[in-house]
Amino acid sequence: MDAVTVADRRSKGDVEPLVRLARDDMAAVDALIVARMQSQVPVIPLLADHLVAAGGKRLRPLLTVAAARAGQPSNAGGEIDAAVKLAAAVEFIHTATLLHDDVVDGSNLRRGKTAAHLIWGAPSSVLVGDFLFARAFELMVETGQMRALGILARASSVIAEGEVLQLTRAHDLNLDQETYLRIISAKTAELFAAAAESGAVGAGADEACVRALRAYGLNLGLAFQLADDALDYGGVSEELGKNAGDDFREGKVTMPLLLAAARTRGREDAFWDRTINKGQRTEEDFRRARELVVGTGAVVTTLDTAHEYADAAKAALKALPIGEWRSALEQLADFAVSRAA
Amino acid sequence: MDAVTVADRRSKGDVEPLVRLARDDMAAVDALIVARMQSQVPVIPLLADHLVAAGGKRLRPLLTVAAARAGQPSNAGGEIDAAVKLAAAVEFIHTATLLHDDVVDGSNLRRGKTAAHLIWGAPSSVLVGDFLFARAFELMVETGQMRALGILARASSVIAEGEVLQLTRAHDLNLDQETYLRIISAKTAELFAAAAESGAVGAGADEACVRALRAYGLNLGLAFQLADDALDYGGVSEELGKNAGDDFREGKVTMPLLLAAARTRGREDAFWDRTINKGQRTEEDFRRARELVVGTGAVVTTLDTAHEYADAAKAALKALPIGEWRSALEQLADFAVSRAA
Numbered sequence: 273m274d275a276v277t278v279a280d281r282r283s284k285g286d287v288e289p290l291v292r293l294a295r296d297d298m299a300a301v302d303a304l305i306v307a308r309m310q311s312q313v314p315v316i317p318l319l320a321d322h323l324v325a326a327g328g329k330r331l332r333p334l335l336t337v338a339a340a341r342a343g344q345p346s347n348a349g350g351e352i353d354a355a356v357k358l359a360a361a362v363e364f365i366h367t368a369t370l371l372h373d374d375v376v377d378g379s380n381l382r383r384g385k386t387a388a389h390l391i392w393g394a395p396s397s398v399l400v401g402d403f404l405f406a407r408a409f410e411l412m413v414e415t416g417q418m419r420a421l422g423i424l425a426r427a428s429s430v431i432a433e434g435e436v437l438q439l440t441r442a443h444d445l446n447l448d449q450e451t452y453l454r455i456i457s458a459k460t461a462e463l464f465a466a467a468a469e470s471g472a473v474g475a476g477a478d479e480a481c482v483r484a485l486r487a488y489g490l491n492l493g494l495a496f497q498l499a500d501d502a503l504d505y506g507g508v509s510e511e512l513g514k515n516a517g518d519d520f521r522e523g524k525v526t527m528p529l530l531l532a533a534a535r536t537r538g539r540e541d542a543f544w545d546r547t548i549n550k551g552q553r554t555e556e557d558f559r560r561a562r563e564l565v566v567g568t569g570a571v572v573t574t575l576d577t578a579h580e581y582a583d584a585a586k587a588a589l590k591a592l593p594i595g596e597w598r599s600a601l602e603q604l605a606d607f608a609v610s611r612a613a
Numbered sequence: 614m615d616a617v618t619v620a621d622r623r624s625k626g627d628v629e630p631l632v633r634l635a636r637d638d639m640a641a642v643d644a645l646i647v648a649r650m651q652s653q654v655p656v657i658p659l660l661a662d663h664l665v666a667a668g669g670k671r672l673r674p675l676l677t678v679a680a681a682r683a684g685q686p687s688n689a690g691g692e693i694d695a696a697v698k699l700a701a702a703v704e705f706i707h708t709a710t711l712l713h714d715d716v717v718d719g720s721n722l723r724r725g726k727t728a729a730h731l732i733w734g735a736p737s738s739v740l741v742g743d744f745l746f747a748r749a750f751e752l753m754v755e756t757g758q759m760r761a762l763g764i765l766a767r768a769s770s771v772i773a774e775g776e777v778l779q780l781t782r783a784h785d786l787n788l789d790q791e792t793y794l795r796i797i798s799a800k801t802a803e804l805f806a807a808a809a810e811s812g813a814v815g816a817g818a819d820e821a822c823v824r825a826l827r828a829y830g831l832n833l834g835l836a837f838q839l840a841d842d843a844l845d846y847g848g849v850s851e852e853l854g855k856n857a858g859d860d861f862r863e864g865k866v867t868m869p870l871l872l873a874a875a876r877t878r879g880r881e882d883a884f885w886d887r888t889i890n891k892g893q894r895t896e897e898d899f900r901r902a903r904e905l906v907v908g909t910g911a912v913v914t915t916l917d918t919a920h921e922y923a924d925a926a927k928a929a930l931k932a933l934p935i936g937e938w939r940s941a942l943e944q945l946a947d948f949a950v951s952r953a954a
Contacts (some may be wrong), residue, residue, distance in 0.1 A: 313778045372743060376736040398739055399776045402713060405743070406769035409750055412671040413763040421762070422754040428747035435740045437654045 285606020287329060290338055297337040297356060299332065302522035304360040308407050319392050319400045323367050326383035330462055332366050333359035335492075336471035339485040342597035343477030354415040354474040361424060362467045364408035369431055369463075371401035376439065376471045377522055384438065420470040427466030434458025443523045445533050445548050452527055453494070456501075461493025484591035487606050488601065496608040498578035501526035503611075505565045523551050527577070529561070531570035540564060578609045623920065627945020631679055634810035634941050638678040638697060639671065648948060649748050658670030660733050660741045665706050667724035673707050673804055674700035676833075677812035682828040683938035684818030695756040695815040699939040703808045705749035710772055710804075713740035718863055724785065761811040775799025784864045786889050792833070793868055797842075802834025802860050818825060825932035829942065832926035837949045839919035842867035844952075846906045858899045864892050868918070870902070881905060919950045 291298075309320040340355030368427050373379070374387040375394045381387060389397040405428070412421045418507030438455045441447055472482045504519045505528050525533075525548065533544045547561065548551045565571055585605040592598045632639070650661040681696030714720070715728040716735045722728060730738040746769070753762045779796045782788055809830030813823045845860045846869050862865050866874075866889065874885045888894045906912055920936065926946040933939045 311774055311777075313774050313781070315781055316774065316777055369743075372739050377741060394735075395780055398713050398717060399780060401772055402710075402742075402746070403770055403773035403777065405746065406766060406773055409766035410763070410770060413759060413766050416759060418754060418757060418759060422751070424748060425750035425754050429744055429751060432740055432744035432747055433652055433654050433657065436652075436657055436737065436744065439736055439740060440654070440656055551909065 280564050283603075283606045284610040285603045285608070287331075287604055287607045289596075290334060290600035290604050291329070291378045291414045292594060293341070294334055294337050297341070297352065297359075298334060298473040300356045301330070301333050301337065301359045301363070303361055304356060304411075308360065308364070308411060309404065311403070315392060315396055315405055316400055319371075319388050319396055320367065320404060322385065322388050323370060323382065326385050330363060331496075334466040335364045335464060335467040335489055336362050336474075337555075337596055338601055339468040339471030339489075340475035342592050342595070342601060343472040343475055343481040343485060352475055354417055355418070357411045357415045358417070358420055358424070358470045358474045359467075361408040361411040362463070362470070364404045364411070365424065365428060365431075366463060368405040368408070369435070370402070371397045373435070376435070379518065379522075380516075390464075415474060417470075417474050420473045421510065422475065423466050423470045427462045430458050430462045431500075434460075434462070438524075442525065443548055443551065445525060445526055445530070445544055447530060449527065449530065452525070452530060456497040457490070457494060460479045461490045461506070462499040463495030464496070465490035480591050484588045487588035488585045491588065491606055492605055495578045495581035495585060495605065498527060498574050498581065499609045499611060501528055502571050502574045502578065503580070504528075505562050506571050517562070520547075520558050520561050521553065523548050523553065527574045528565045528570040531573055532561070532565040532568045535568040536564055536568065575609065582606060622728050623951065624944075624947045626944045626949070626952040628672075628948045630937075631675060631941035631945050632670070634937060635675055639675060639695065641697045642671070642674050642678065642700045642704070645697060645752075648706055649701065649705070650745065651751060651778040652744070655727045656733060656737055657741055657744055660712075660729050660737055661708065661745060663712060663726065663729050663732070664723065665727050666706075669724050672837075673808040674704045676808040676830055677703050677803060677815075679942055680809040680812030680818070680830075681816035681937055682937070683933055683942060684813040684816055684822040684826060687897045687943040693816055695761070696812045698752045698756045699758070699765070699811045699815045699819065701759055701831070702749040702752040702810075703804070703811070705744045705745040705752070706765065706769060706772075707804060709746040709749070710776070712738045712745070714776070715774070718840070718865075720863075722859075726759075730936045750841055756815060758811075758815050762813065764807050764811045766802045771799050771803045775801075775803070779865075782828070782938070783866065784889055784892065786866060786885055788866055788871060790868070790871065793866070793871060797838040798831070798835060801838040805834030805837065821932050825929045826931035829946075832922045832929065833946055833949055836919045836922035837927060837945065839868060839915050839922065840950045840952060842869055843912050844917065845869075846903050847912050849877060858903070861888075861899050861902050862894060864889050864894065868915045869906045869911040870915055873906040873909045876911065877905055895897055903945035914949065923947060923950045 281385055289418050295511060305324055309324060310317050336355055336359035337350050337352065340352045350495035371388060372384060375389045378392065434455055434457070438459055441451065441455070465486050466489070472485040476525060477485070501519065504516060504526065520529070543560065547557050582605040586602050589598050589601055646665055650665060651658050674915045677696055677700035678693065712729060715723055716730050716738050720728050766872060772918065775796055779800055782792065782796070803932060806827050807830070810823060810827035813826040818826070842860065844859060845867065861870070884901065888898050923946040929942050930939050930942055
């Protein structure tokens with residue numbers, strides 16, 4: 273049973289309904305992002321624009337806007353100025369972490385383009401990341417919403433902790449699944465959770481909705497990251513916007529690799545020890561690793577786990593008012609996982 | 614006329630009166646710093662402690678506390694909880710920028726100890742910097758003081774801009790004095806200004822005092838940085854806590870170097886072109902550069918400029934109530950410059 277067969281039985285989901293609903297709000301977010309990444313220092317907007325223009329789906333600020341709208345029907349048509357600012361701040365935090373991540377990992381590609389540190393140098397990437405992070409907090413201050421600010425400040429320290437934890441345990445084949453989930457929960461899912469939670473708080477949603485949207489974001493983030501991990505052993509570079517096999521090439525242990533290593537114990541220990549623990553890897557080794565990861569069903573198990581989180585994300589939405597926003601968020605949860613199939 | 618002669622005619626100042634007055638407040642700040650740099654991820658407190666324990670004079674949080682006390686006599690004995698939290702946040706922001714700076718500059722020493730990135734690696738330094746920066750904002754959120762938060766958020770983006778500007782213009786012998794002052798104003802003096810301003814705001818000082826304390830901090834920061842620049846051509850490693858000659862070794866243009874290059878134009882162009890523009894430098898070249906910087910009076914001119922800023926800092930204090938705090942801040946301004954003599 274391969275991943276495609278499994279996925280065929282499930283709803284594929286779609287990001288488009290949410291993108292369509294949020295079009296005007298996201299146009300405001302985009303305009304704010306462009307305005308606030310300006311600086312008298314020329315390299316800052318150049319470098320920031322390299323990532324921001326490459327864009328991607330802007331999933332995280334989309335969550336902030338959607339949470340502001342979905343939390344209460346009265347928000348469906350009105351102004352959500354605070355949430356728009358918080359959404360831009362969320363994208364700045366995300367962009368800052370991408371810049372620093374790529375320096376830390378020595379990655380070559382980001383969003384299908386040459387990584388910024390290879391063009392402008394690692395020092396510029398570090399410092400422009402710092403600039404965007406600071407600008408994020410300036411935007412939050414403008415909203416006057418201390419609670420939303422606290423949520424995103426806390427998320428930022430949790431993300432950094434997750435990154436450090438991953439850095440120190442990245443090449444550890446004995447990493448247990450629980451620690452791995454703790455890492456991706458901190459480094460990826462926390463920003464999804466905080467993006468949604470701060471949007472809800474910024475729009476004045478009631479506590480039940482705030483909790484529901486945070487839970488939705490957290491589970492969506494876990495589903496998203498696990499699907500990404502699976503894609504790294506099953507996707508193609510063009511679709512991925514990054515090099516397939518990057519995780520393996522960097523010797524980074526993710527759930528598919530951990531499962532494959534466990535399932536080939538006693539048989540392939542020398543291979544994993546050489547490629548992961550000792551860090552001696554060739555392109556031929558990646559093909560072998562991919563065979564083992566796919567062949568042992570590790571990709572399917574990873575995607576099954578991703579689907580469980582996507583289901584949990586959808587379940588959390590039951591606390592929200594029924595409507596097109598809630599429905600669009602449900603479809604996003606399915607989409608986050610099915611893109612990997 | 615050498616630097617010592619000039620300095621002898623001026624008040625030497627002293628940091629001790631302020632350290633003494635602020636002893637209890639700073640003990641609270643230190644305890645908070647240690648408590649808030651803790652993390653489940655072992656390398657974070659280890660790396661943070663390496664810098665924090667090395668300590669230095671904690672000049673910036675000292676300014677925050679002093680501004681809270683000096684702004685209004687009624688604060689002389691009472692609680693200043695918000696300012697204590699803001700002071701810890703200021704030190705975290707400062708520590709984060711030191712960690713990132715040392716990675717960016719490839720520095721070997723910091724506060725007299727091996728730079729953190731040489732022990733734990735550049736990736737850890739980048740990420741722990743991010744963690745401390747995020748923790749700074751968490752602390753600020755706890756104060757509930759949005760205005761103080763805005764001041765420090767703005768300072769953080771100005772600092773990052775100054776760092777990028779310095780990075781892109783660091784080896785430019787044609788840098789004019791105005792641009793150089795703009796760089797150190799952003800990368801150094803802004804945090805001194807924001808540290809003092811946020812302390813005053815956090816303690817509820819009136820607007821005249823807030824403005825005065827910001828002006829004091831800004832001018833003190835400029836004086837401090839210019840004295841530091843002069844020290845790099847005239848100090849000894851032990852006293853400096855960093856390698857004397859670091860600026861030259863990194864090919865970094867500072868005011869003493871810019872002045873010396875201008876004053877030896879037509880005579881030493883080939884030397885400066887080779888060592889700064891082309892980046893070909895030996896230890897023998899540093900001794901030659903030092904001779905030129907001292908011999909042309911560039912150190913003295915730099916220190917004279919530093920004294921002008923120190924005087925401006927003291928003048929700003931006239932708006933504050935007369936008292937021991939104001940007097941201690943005056944002595945700090947003199948001290949900031951005289952340590953270079």
